[in-house]
Amino acid sequence: MSHDLGALFDPKGVIITGVSNHPGKFGFVTLHNLIASGYQGEIFPVGREPGEVLGRSVLGSIDEVPDGAADMVFICTPQAVNEELLRAAAARGVRAAFFAAAGYREAGPEGVEAERRLVALADELGVALAGPNGQGVVSTPSQMCAQIVAPYAPAGRIAVASQSGNFVSSFLNLAHHTGVGVSRAVAAGNAAALGIADYVEWFADDPETDVCLVYMESVDDGREMFERLRAVAERKPVVVVKGGASDAGARAAASHTGALASDDAVFDGMCRQAGLIRARDVEEGFEAAATLATQPLPQGNRVVVVTTVGGWGVAAVDAMADTRLTAVALPDDLYAAIDEKLPPRWSKNNPIDMAGGETRDTVPEILELAAAHPDVDGVLFLGLGIQSNTASMLREGGFYPDHGLERIVGFHERQDARYAEAAAEIAARTGTPVLIATELANARPDNAGPAAVRAAGRMCHASAGRAIRSLDLMARYANWRRARGL
Amino acid sequence: MSITLSEAESRRVVAGHGVPVSPFVTGTSTDEVIAAVATDDTVAYPVVAKLCGRAIAHKTERGLVRLRLGDEDALRQACDDLLAAARPDDGDVEVLVSTMVDGNRELIAGLNDDPQFGLTIMVGVGGILAEAIRDVTFRLVPISEVDAAEMIDDLGTQRLLDEFRGEPAVDRAALIEALVALAAVGEQEAGVRSIDLNPLIIVEGKPVAVDALVELDEAAAEVSR
Numbered sequence: 001m002s003h004d005l006g007a008l009f010d011p012k013g014v015i016i017t018g019v020s021n022h023p024g025k026f027g028f029v030t031l032h033n034l035i036a037s038g039y040q041g042e043i044f045p046v047g048r049e050p051g052e053v054l055g056r057s058v059l060g061s062i063d064e065v066p067d068g069a070a071d072m073v074f075i076c077t078p079q080a081v082n083e084e085l086l087r088a089a090a091a092r093g094v095r096a097a098f099f100a101a102a103g104y105r106e107a108g109p110e111g112v113e114a115e116r117r118l119v120a121l122a123d124e125l126g127v128a129l130a131g132p133n134g135q136g137v138v139s140t141p142s143q144m145c146a147q148i149v150a151p152y153a154p155a156g157r158i159a160v161a162s163q164s165g166n167f168v169s170s171f172l173n174l175a176h177h178t179g180v181g182v183s184r185a186v187a188a189g190n191a192a193a194l195g196i197a198d199y200v201e202w203f204a205d206d207p208e209t210d211v212c213l214v215y216m217e218s219v220d221d222g223r224e225m226f227e228r229l230r231a232v233a234e235r236k237p238v239v240v241v242k243g244g245a246s247d248a249g250a251r252a253a254a255s256h257t258g259a260l261a262s263d264d265a266v267f268d269g270m271c272r273q274a275g276l277i278r279a280r281d282v283e284e285g286f287e288a289a290a291t292l293a294t295q296p297l298p299q300g301n302r303v304v305v306v307t308t309v310g311g312w313g314v315a316a317v318d319a320m321a322d323t324r325l326t327a328v329a330l331p332d333d334l335y336a337a338i339d340e341k342l343p344p345r346w347s348k349n350n351p352i353d354m355a356g357g358e359t360r361d362t363v364p365e366i367l368e369l370a371a372a373h374p375d376v377d378g379v380l381f382l383g384l385g386i387q388s389n390t391a392s393m394l395r396e397g398g399f400y401p402d403h404g405l406e407r408i409v410g411f412h413e414r415q416d417a418r419y420a421e422a423a424a425e426i427a428a429r430t431g432t433p434v435l436i437a438t439e440l441a442n443a444r445p446d447n448a449g450p451a452a453v454r455a456a457g458r459m460c461h462a463s464a465g466r467a468i469r470s471l472d473l474m475a476r477y478a479n480w481r482r483a484r485g486l
Numbered sequence: 487m488s489i490t491l492s493e494a495e496s497r498r499v500v501a502g503h504g505v506p507v508s509p510f511v512t513g514t515s516t517d518e519v520i521a522a523v524a525t526d527d528t529v530a531y532p533v534v535a536k537l538c539g540r541a542i543a544h545k546t547e548r549g550l551v552r553l554r555l556g557d558e559d560a561l562r563q564a565c566d567d568l569l570a571a572a573r574p575d576d577g578d579v580e581v582l583v584s585t586m587v588d589g590n591r592e593l594i595a596g597l598n599d600d601p602q603f604g605l606t607i608m609v610g611v612g613g614i615l616a617e618a619i620r621d622v623t624f625r626l627v628p629i630s631e632v633d634a635a636e637m638i639d640d641l642g643t644q645r646l647l648d649e650f651r652g653e654p655a656v657d658r659a660a661l662i663e664a665l666v667a668l669a670a671v672g673e674q675e676a677g678v679r680s681i682d683l684n685p686l687i688i689v690e691g692k693p694v695a696v697d698a699l700v701e702l703d704e705a706a707a708e709v710s711r
Contacts, residue, residue: 222602226626255680257596257608260622266600269624273633483632
């Protein structure tokens with residue numbers, strides 16, 4: 001059964017415990033982050049010392065919160081007082097509690113007992129219990145950054161659930177960097193009551209979320225998790241990054257099968273069976289999620305690579321060797337149509353190397369021809385930003401804007417922006433993903449090319465290999481769905 | 487505690503669910519074995535004869551496997567030798583005779599009770615080389631035919647599944663059927679802890695297990711006897 005986590009992710013009001021004037025304390029930082037992110041609900045700081053913090057009056061007790069004005073409590077206080085605080089919060093109408101507080105299971109046998117009591121109490125009070133020992137919860141639809149650390153992130157369609165707070169930060173940082181934002185993010189902490197599967201099930205019903213992104217290390221009830229995540233994967237893509245994936249070791253097993261059953265091999269098989277999109281590391285996981293959130297799903301494995309010049313296309317095809325993707329031989333009609341648009345020196349092959357022969361409209365036209373072709377399931381465009389890179393040197397070289405530089409710089413930058421916009425528009429219209437890769441995404445993110453990709457709400461991959469990997473993971477998920485009639 | 491069934495018992499268990507095993511008969515005396523081979527029209531010379539029993543773990547190391555027996559005389563001699571080689575602590579033993587099957591490609595398949603995920607099914611490349619090659623893929627039991635097909639697709643050594651040294655490509659439908667049948671053993675037999683089908687030889691494109699070992703919970707093993 002899916003828990004109702006509406007009060008956790010979209011609370012109408014938040015109580016924060018442990019608030020003081022010390023800017024190093026978790027209560028202070030959480031209050032700061034909540035205000036700074038623009039949270040519009042009511043905020044009720046509660047602390048031992050009366051007065052004001054960050055311009056908000058601090059209540060001496062949760063009992064002073066008006067009845068029903070807050071439905072979430074964020075707990076930053078020491079373990080010993082928290083059961084009492086949870087009772088008081090529930091009495092004011094709180095339905096969800098995020099426990100950043102530590103001192104539970106991670107703290108030894110007494111903590112284990114305290115955690116057991118906490119779970120029982122939350123059950124009795126009917127409060128959804130997140131944490132303890134967790135970093136916090138982020139929800140962009142509610143402009144809410146309820147976290148004991150940074151960062152907040154731009155709004156988007158990716159929901160994150162992580163067994164590690166650090167990795168929530170990693171994903172949010174990557175959201176900043178790429179501009180592809182998140183809807184929700186939660187650190188499960190000790191996951192005393194709510195675990196990864198509970199959050200992901202809620203995301204499956206969440207209209208603000210298109211893709212779930214999970215970081216996990218341990219699996220308690222593997223069989224149950226498998227069933228629950230598979231049910232979610234049938235509805236929305238679930239990208240999984242697994243920590244501790246190296247073979248932990250020697251399982252004493254009499255059989256060959258047992259000897260070959262490393263934890264990771266079994267986990268990997270489970271993911272494939274459940275339709276979970278398993279990524280090798282944090283970057284790959286985020287990029288797969290970002291691509292899924294912003295591109296249509298490919299219908300198959302056939303890819304066309306379009307390059308303006310040079311050897312990047314070769315690297316892209318090389319990257320496909322490790323995947324299920326294939327650089328499809330150009331169908332005759334597509335070949336003929338492209339041949340009409342390009343001078344004779346084009347590559348006559350996939351990758352389509354335009355060999356610098358493009359005129360003003362060629363890039364959008366070739367992308368359109370490739371993406372619209374029924375035998376093409378995905379397009380990768382390489383070479384975005386070259387013109388703007390030239391333009392930036394012309395801008396900065398000491399001769400701008402004279403000698404005709406202003407006009408050509410403007411032209412180059414408009415062209416790159418146009419290519420990025422065309423790629424987004426063509427993908428949306430044809431239903432074929434059109435990915436873009438250039439190292440300028442990292443090297444010069446202000447370049448008009450990557451900047452326009454970002455403005456279109458899309459992921460600009462930093463290399464062809466990384467774009468291919470994202471496309472491969474998408475295609476695998478699409479194949480999993482298709483094989484099951486989904 | 488668990489008990490490993492003899493090869494003959496293991497073969498009967500898996501074959502009962504449709505897992506393809508090489509044709510075989512068994513007997514506890516030479517005459518019984520010879521009569522069984524004579525009356526069974528699936529077992530054909532040349533044959534392999536093995537002494538098997540629950541307590542016999544390492545047949546090959548103890549010289550309890552005789553290969554390529556071309557006629558009844560050779561089989562009779564082998565049965566006499568094998569039965570004479572039985573030790574008192576081997577417990578109940580019988581001679582298993584099966585058609586010698588040949589193929590250039592060997593796979594491995596099995597079930598394993600995983601501490602995190604429960605019963606899992608595996609298919610891999612390699613037979614005796616499986617642990618060196620480690621080209622294996624797992625799923626949780628039960629599996630659908632789609633799952634089984636994807637397991638096969640997951641193997642890295644796809645070229646080994648295509649036409650190979652004059653042999654036809656692996657019949658994927660037959661391999662899928664074998665994996666689904668193997669998973670059914672785990673679902674339908676009580677107390678299965680592990681199964682090894684090693685090797686699973688590809689004969690004219692189709693997988694055939696020429697050895698099988700089933701490990702059961704002790705309680706379940708008593709019932710199956």
